Amino acid sequence: MxxxxxxxxxxxxxxxxxxxxxxxxxxxxxxxxxxxxxxxxxxxxxxxxxxxxxxxxxxxxxxxxxxxxxxxxxxxxxxxxxxxxxxxxxxxxxxxxxxxxxxxxxxxxxxxxxxxxxxRRFMPTYNSAKKLIEEEELGKVLSFRSHFYLSQVDKRMEGWQFDPYKGGGGALIDLGCHALDMVHYILGPMRSVSCRTERVISESVEDVARLELTLNSGVRGNLAVSWVESGYRLPEMMLEVTCEKGVARVAEKYLETVSNDGTVNKRFKQCFPDPIPFNIGGxxxxxxxxxxxxxxxxxxxxxxDIKVGSMPTSVIDSAYLSARDGQPQKVRYL
Structure with missing residues (x-):
């Protein structure tokens, strides 16, 4: 090809x-x-x-x-x-x-x-978490929370990512799209979103966004993104899902489950099968x-595909509208 x-x-x-x-x-x-x-x-x-x-x-x-x-x-x-x-x-x-x-x-x-x-759909930790949730190993999902944090912006910066016309927004669209895609991938589509944004350093785009989400299933959760979060030299995207029988936490480097009886099982990415033939940059x-x-x-x-890949953008559009108007917004997918 x-x-x-x-x-x-x-x-x-x-x-x-x-x-x-x-x-x-x-x-x-x-x-x-x-x-x-x-x-x-x-x-x-x-x-x-x-x-x-x-x-x-x-x-x-x-x-x-x-x-x-x-x-x-x-x-x-x-x-x-x-x-x-x-x-x-x-x-x-x-x-x-x-x-x-x-x-x-x-x-x-x-x-x-x-x-x-x-x-991240191609990382073994997230795929194992998806399987665990879908097979209800910890029972039915009750709630979730997610974050994507990075210490990237420590002064006013220039470039297309800080231009609202070219970038479409700030931390929410740049980092939040990944976190929202993973919620879609593991937990399913969303019914509504409420959003607040903050400018900490940047003049024209948000540095921080906090979302409250309701899934089509009725499950509720929250998601926070920031590129001015102290202590995150490397990016961290984490999803925590609370279920009837325990909690699952997943990030790029690990998958951890904590059962209601106190049993903890933590597996790092090196423990998962990896059939990929070579490694260039990840x-x-x-x-x-x-x-x-x-x-x-x-x-x-x-x-x-492009239909699935458009779903985070639909949520982000509704989130920006919510941040502007101060009201929860329905998510309208294509």
């Missing part, structure tokens, strides 16, 4: 390296506005064509897969153009700035396979890209 990558920041370069190592795949086209980066990548690799205009790249190459790893405000036009040409797409998270943009992307799918880059990314390739070959939908 011929692969093209649009956007050569950290994630674009990572996906390019992975696809080049997957059996039956090769990266044949790269696009970025940084001509120096393209020159470096071109040197010693005559088989790769480079572009500064994604439209020209898509017009001149018959690609099987297109990776969209640009700032989120560009996702809609790039993904839609690729899908209209019958190409399969991998779109980095969040899928788009708004539910409306997600709808446009979905409306142009035309049978192509798609995957939105919610990589095994979940290899698993993610391999899943897309296998889904294309098997003519199956991925487990986070």
């Amino acid at each position: 011929d692969v093209g990558v649009i956007g050569l920041g950290k994630m674009g370069l990572l996906h390019a390296a992975i696809f080049n190592r997957l059996d039956g795949c090769r990266v044949t086209a790269l696009c970025d506005v940084n001509e120096l980066m393209l020159k470096i990548l071109r040197s010693g690799n005559d088989d790769v064509r480079t572009y500064t205009d994604f439209q020209i790249m898509l017009d001149e190459n018959d690609l099987d897969i297109v990776v969209v790893a640009t700032p989120v405000f560009l996702h809609g036009s790039m993904a839609t153009t690729a899908l209209k040409k019958g190409m399969h797409v991998l779109i980095e998270k969040p899928m788009a700035k708004t539910t409306e943009e997600c709808s446009t992307i979905i409306g142009n799918a035309n049978g192509s396979k798609s995957l939105v880059g919610y990589c 095994r979940e990314y290899t698993a993610e890209d391999l899943h897309l390739v296998e889904s294309i070959r098997d003519a199956q939908n991925t487990k986070c």
